[in-house]
Each structure stands twice: as structure tokens, then as C-alpha cells.
Amino acid sequence: MQSQQEFRSQTRTWLEQNCPESMRTSMVQQEVVWGGRNAEFANPDSEIWLQRMAQKGWTCPTWPSEYGGGGLDKEQAIVLGEELARINARPALNSFGISMLGPVLLEYGNHQQKLEHLPKIVRGEIRWCQGYSEPGSGSDLASLSTKAELQGDNYLINGSKVWTSYADKADWIFCLVRTDFDVPKHSGISFILFDMASEGVSTKPIQLISGSSVFCETFFDDVKAPASNLVGRLNEGWTIAKRLLQHERTMISGFGLSAGQSDNGGTTSTISSLEGTAMDYRGDSKKLSDPVLRDQIAQFKIDADAFAHTSKRSIEESKQGQGPNATSSMLKNYGCELNKRRYELMLQAIGSQGLGWEGEGFNDEELQLTREWLRSKANSIEGGTSEVQLNVIAKRVLGLPDILSLAQK
Amino acid sequence: MALVLSEDQQLLKDSAKNFCEQNAPVSVLRGLRDSKDEQGYDQMIWSQMIELGWAGMAIPEAYGGFDFGYGGLGVVLEETGKTLVSSPLISTVLVGATAIVQLGSETQKQDLLPKIVAGELLIALALDEHTSHKPSRIATTATKIDGGYCLNGSKTFVLDGHIANRLIVVARTSGETDGEQGISLFLVDANAKGLNVARTIMVDSRNSSNIQFNKVAVAEDALLGELGQGFNGLDSVLDIARIGIAAEMLGSMQAVFESIVEFLKQREQFGVLIGSFQGLQHRAAEMYSEIELCKSAVRAALAGLDDPDTTQAEIAELASMTKAKLSEVFFLVSNEGIQMHGGIGMTDEFDVGFFIKRARVAQQFLGDASFHRDRYATLNGF
Numbered sequence: 206m207q208s209q210q211e212f213r214s215q216t217r218t219w220l221e222q223n224c225p226e227s228m229r230t231s232m233v234q235q236e237v238v239w240g241g242r243n244a245e246f247a248n249p250d251s252e253i254w255l256q257r258m259a260q261k262g263w264t265c266p267t268w269p270s271e272y273g274g275g276g277l278d279k280e281q282a283i284v285l286g287e288e289l290a291r292i293n294a295r296p297a298l299n300s301f302g303i304s305m306l307g308p309v310l311l312e313y314g315n316h317q318q319k320l321e322h323l324p325k326i327v328r329g330e331i332r333w334c335q336g337y338s339e340p341g342s343g344s345d346l347a348s349l350s351t352k353a354e355l356q357g358d359n360y361l362i363n364g365s366k367v368w369t370s371y372a373d374k375a376d377w378i379f380c381l382v383r384t385d386f387d388v389p390k391h392s393g394i395s396f397i398l399f400d401m402a403s404e405g406v407s408t409k410p411i412q413l414i415s416g417s418s419v420f421c422e423t424f425f426d427d428v429k430a431p432a433s434n435l436v437g438r439l440n441e442g443w444t445i446a447k448r449l450l451q452h453e454r455t456m457i458s459g460f461g462l463s464a465g466q467s468d469n470g471g472t473t474s475t476i477s478s479l480e481g482t483a484m485d486y487r488g489d490s491k492k493l494s495d496p497v498l499r500d501q502i503a504q505f506k507i508d509a510d511a512f513a514h515t516s517k518r519s520i521e522e523s524k525q526g527q528g529p530n531a532t533s534s535m536l537k538n539y540g541c542e543l544n545k546r547r548y549e550l551m552l553q554a555i556g557s558q559g560l561g562w563e564g565e566g567f568n569d570e571e572l573q574l575t576r577e578w579l580r581s582k583a584n585s586i587e588g589g590t591s592e593v594q595l596n597v598i599a600k601r602v603l604g605l606p607d608i609l610s611l612a613q614k
Numbered sequence: 615m616a617l618v619l620s621e622d623q624q625l626l627k628d629s630a631k632n633f634c635e636q637n638a639p640v641s642v643l644r645g646l647r648d649s650k651d652e653q654g655y656d657q658m659i660w661s662q663m664i665e666l667g668w669a670g671m672a673i674p675e676a677y678g679g680f681d682f683g684y685g686g687l688g689v690v691l692e693e694t695g696k697t698l699v700s701s702p703l704i705s706t707v708l709v710g711a712t713a714i715v716q717l718g719s720e721t722q723k724q725d726l727l728p729k730i731v732a733g734e735l736l737i738a739l740a741l742d743e744h745t746s747h748k749p750s751r752i753a754t755t756a757t758k759i760d761g762g763y764c765l766n767g768s769k770t771f772v773l774d775g776h777i778a779n780r781l782i783v784v785a786r787t788s789g790e791t792d793g794e795q796g797i798s799l800f801l802v803d804a805n806a807k808g809l810n811v812a813r814t815i816m817v818d819s820r821n822s823s824n825i826q827f828n829k830v831a832v833a834e835d836a837l838l839g840e841l842g843q844g845f846n847g848l849d850s851v852l853d854i855a856r857i858g859i860a861a862e863m864l865g866s867m868q869a870v871f872e873s874i875v876e877f878l879k880q881r882e883q884f885g886v887l888i889g890s891f892q893g894l895q896h897r898a899a900e901m902y903s904e905i906e907l908c909k910s911a912v913r914a915a916l917a918g919l920d921d922p923d924t925t926q927a928e929i930a931e932l933a934s935m936t937k938a939k940l941s942e943v944f945f946l947v948s949n950e951g952i953q954m955h956g957g958i959g960m961t962d963e964f965d966v967g968f969f970i971k972r973a974r975v976a977q978q979f980l981g982d983a984s985f986h987r988d989r990y991a992t993l994n995g996f
Contacts, residue, residue, distance in 0.1 A: 484996060491995075499991055504938075507939050514907075515910040521616065539907070600895075603895075604875075606889050607890065
């Protein structure tokens, strides 16, 4: 058995030799690598970095090596994370396959499904999207009505999804479908995978208040998905759906981390130091001249510090346990609210220069900030609203009685 | 830097929890208050705490201590916070012993630390002079006289001042009233001539006092630390104390929160448990989140204290982060503790009132949230 010290020194050496220089700088939005059939590499070094990391399985360090993962234990994965952070290495690959689908496939998928999908996620060959919310099913996700009927060896899928992030760019979808309409809503849902290139799939981007459109409407019109693509058992998809949400919430909670501590990575904003920016725009040298803003920034940074420690503690605690649990709702909620606070303070910090929409009179960072501020408003809606997270904490962590289930009885 | 407790720390925490629940519940503090106890603490319980080794927790073995670190003292304080144990643990062990370990000469350490471990010596820090904490604002003077110094001035909010055998007095040997330069610390015997201690009865029923120094003479060797250069050392002692008091606050707020959640699960109104109301659920869930952040802040700060690689600047930042955060959240939780219990929360018969009273004193002690946010900003260069 290799000692941790050896592992660290070997990892350090490997990273020194294999991480391209330009990958050791803070991420810029245009250069984030999502992979997929039509992968784009705005920076050619990103492609080299992805290939090298994928070959080691280090895009998914703890996944078993038989499925292409790094096969590391949690201790080693933490060491790898620390060594990556040490050289400020960019994430080689960003994907919903890594953060959401992969972990639940490992837990609920059959061997064939793991063998087919996991290695492609590790290598960034297939880009996944998430078919969860529907026009009539937002916070009440389990009321979804997209229908899947078994016809021979295939399921025939009809219905539509909304808020499907990057549906227009994704290759495959993991999708919640209703396979039984005659039972209580949670008991008739299944979890299925299919190719977005299938006949009958169409997508339409949704323009947000930020002007951009990562979200889509997604329509299924007699889409055929092989029956073997059903993950877990028929009508038992809700359990998998909830598990995946915990992983999603853990991922989103990371938004809060970048807030106070740039070394924790995460956002793509080029503006990093809130207090530094506030002072620059006021021409202050030693002390921020606006005492109220100064106090608010201090309070924010203190919360961000405490949150970063909490996030770290939760990782340490999960070493002994079973990965994310209901506390992921707490992290998601707090992280998102922090990130929103951060953008509001950033707007205050740069005043009217933070309110430009386009064109002359503003630099690129300022214009990007305006858009990111607006985008951040979705943080506490996507992946379950803050209100839903508070419901989950009350019910699952504090064990308070659930008035909704009382009402349904 | 580990943010989860080690096995040893967990064992210590469990045993402290057990001790406090069995031997020192809130009813002990209530009894001390109601009987207007002269000492303000239960001497039998204190002796048991001494026997458990709590006084030597963070003191090196060379001076009779147990070298268990501030992580160890921290979990003990967290548990004593849960039942609001009134004892010299904060004045003597957290603040006093720390000051001697950090600043004392070899002779002072050899002389005083074993006595603290054995429970033979109580110490009080005489620092604040005004209604709000600002450790550089010192008007009390120590003038050089033949063979020593002469102290003049007055101090307030001195924890355990009326029961201490020895005071650590922060005085000015030079410089401006509001400056960090010229501050010196002195060990003063509680029986010294010219010393007038007036106990103050505080809202939290714990010991505090106002002290006047009227030409109090001390010898040369009463000086603790460097002459005129005492501020930095004092501040690092205070940082450790701020983190320790935050650990106690963490315990107290958890006790209040536990009581709230329990109440929500048993109190019925309109034919249902009030815990099923979303208005209350969300407030509870938000408090839970804030308390989790507090727990992480305290663990990180304690781990920082025990890690020899942590710099003084890093500890200062951890201390202000932690004390500011804990002060804010204890304020929230203690207020909600009253409101969410409704009418019973307002009664003296119910314990939650003791916690809101303790909260305000602990918030103020060694700097409130506003003091520490300001300090945090300064430490971070803005």
C-alpha cells in the first residue's frame, strides 16, 4: 500500500509535468470545458489538459478504475484536490455527468449501464443534461407528467421539460418520466436515459433576465428509448431522483465558496476581491471610506469564511459516512444566498459602472458583472428553491412534522 | 487542520457533557442567583472540575498541565455552555492561565501554573475601562517607583474580580491613552493595599466587578511580559480567549435550539403540532444553518490555535471571524428562543431566559460583533 506522502509527491510531480502553464490561471468563462460530441476548446491547452487528466481517470478521481475513474480513495482524492489547488489548476472538465449522473449510476445503475456511460463521462465524450422540471412541475417536482409507455423493447416518451440547462448542447439526457398514472405521484416515476439526437427530441432556449440562455424548453414527441436504459427498477425512480438532487445541491453549494475565498475556485467572474474592487472604485488606499459598505463586506466575508469551513467539515464528515445527505440542502441554500449577497455587494462596490448593459462606457468585466448579478438570482431557484431546501432541512434534519403529508392523508 | 473532533476530543466531550448534565445543570445557576451566593459559583462543582483535570487542559506538561490543547478546552467550554455552568473556568483557565503561558517568565510560570492546575489560584483579568471593549484604550497608569511600580486607575467588567487571588492588570507605562504603545501588564495580589473591588450583579448571574486602583504598589517582578510592549502579547491572549468564549457560546446556542425544536414537536395549537407550520419551520431551518456555520468557525479556530504553523495574524483573523459570527447568531437564537416558546419563554420558571441574559454578556465580552467586524476588515486591509 502506497503511503499518502508518496502519493502526494508523485501527484505533485505528475502535475508539474503535465498541467500546461495556461491551465494554472483562474478560469475564464469562455474557456470552461464541458466536453461532448461537439466539445469546444477556446484554449487549445484545455484539450491537452483534459486528455491527460482523463487518461489518469482524475476527472473523476474516486470512481472505480474499471469504469475509467481514478480509483482513488477519499484521502487520496483530497490530496489530489489539494495539489490541484496548490498550483491553481483549472478543472479539466465541468459536467453534469461528473457531478450528478455518475454518482447515482454508480449507486443504482447496472454493470452494463456503468460500463457504457461512465467512461464516456470521465473522458468528456458525452455531455449530459437533466430532464427534471416541467411547465407544471416546479417545486412540486413529483407531480411531473412526461409519459413513458412500454412498446416492445422501447419506451415511447411524450411530454416536455423546462429549465433544462444546456439541453441545446447536450448529447444525452437523464430524465424523469411517469410510467404509472394510477398510483400516488411519488410511486409512478422512473429514471431513464436517452440520446438527445433521437427522433422526436427538440429544444428551445429560454432567454433570461441576464440576456443569456443556458436554460431550454425541451420537447419529446414519440421519442423511442430502449427499455434497457431504465435505471433502477420501474416506478422506483423517485428515490434515484432525490439522491441525484443531493448531488446537485452539493455541486450548486460550491457557488458560495468562491464568494469569500478565491482559492476554492468555482465561479468564472474575473472580479475576485470585493473589498479591493470597492476601494479601487472609490480611490481609497488604506481603508474603505464607506463605513456601511465596509461593515457589510466584512459581515459577508465572515459568513463566507464560516461557510467554507462548513463545506470542508462536511467533506471530512462524509469520509466516515455515505456521501451527501440532507445537509446538502443546508449547504445549497446557504451557498446560493451567499453568492447572491456577493453580487449585490459587488454592484454596490462599483456603483453606476455595474449597471451597464452593453456597448461603450463600460469595460468587459463590468458588463460581465451586470449579467452575472442577474444570473445569480437563479441560484436560489435552480436545484430546488431556497424555500424547498428549508422544507427539507425542517423535515429531514430537524424531524419536524410535514404539514403537506398531513394534508394529503 | 481537522474540522472534525479526534477520538480523544470526542471522549472528553462526552464525559464533559455527562458531567454538566448530571452535576451542573442550569438549576445550579438558578440556585446561586436566588440565594445571592457570595462566591457566585459552586465550589464543590469547581473542585470536581479540577479533579477532572479541566484547569490544566491547555497548560503544558512541564508546568503540571495535561497538554490537551485548546481543542480540548474548547469542547469542555462548549459543554459548560450548554448548561450555563458558572465557574472560574473562563477567568482563570481560559484567560488567566493563557496569559501566564503566553507572556510569563519561567519563574512566573513555575510559580503560578501548577497552582492553577491544582485549583489553588483564581485569576481575573482587569482590562476594560469603558462601556465597550477596546483593549488599546487604557488610562490606568503604572508609574515607576523605587523597587517597582505604582498603579492608579479604574477597571470595569472584570470577570471573577471579587473572588480572584491574583489580578492581571493592563496599565499604561507610557504613551497616549488610545495607543498600542506603552501598555504593560502586571500581576497584582488581590490583597494589595489601595485596591478596591466592588462586585457588580450582572444580568447573567455570573461574577463581575468594578475595581479601583489607588496608589497600588507592586514589585519589579510583578511585570508580566515586556515593559511598554505589552499590547501584542495581550491581544494574542485575548484572541485565544475570544475563541474560547465562542466555544462556550456555541454550546449555549445549541441548548436553546434543542429546546426550540423539542417544543415545536410537542406544542399543539389549532389541532396540530406547531412544528408543522412553515413559518416556524423555515426560521428553525435557518437557525440550524447558522449554528452549523458557527460550529465550523469554532472548530476551525480551535484547530488553528493548536496548529503550530498558524501565525498570530491568522489567529487574529480566526478569532474576529468567530467572535463576530457567534455573537450575531447567539443574538438571533436567544431572541428566537423566547419568541418561539411563546408565553412560557417569558417566564422566569423556564430556563431560556437565563440563556438570553447570558447571550448579551457573552456578546459584549472581549468585543461584540461590530468590534470584530471592524477588526476583521482592518486585518484584511480594507
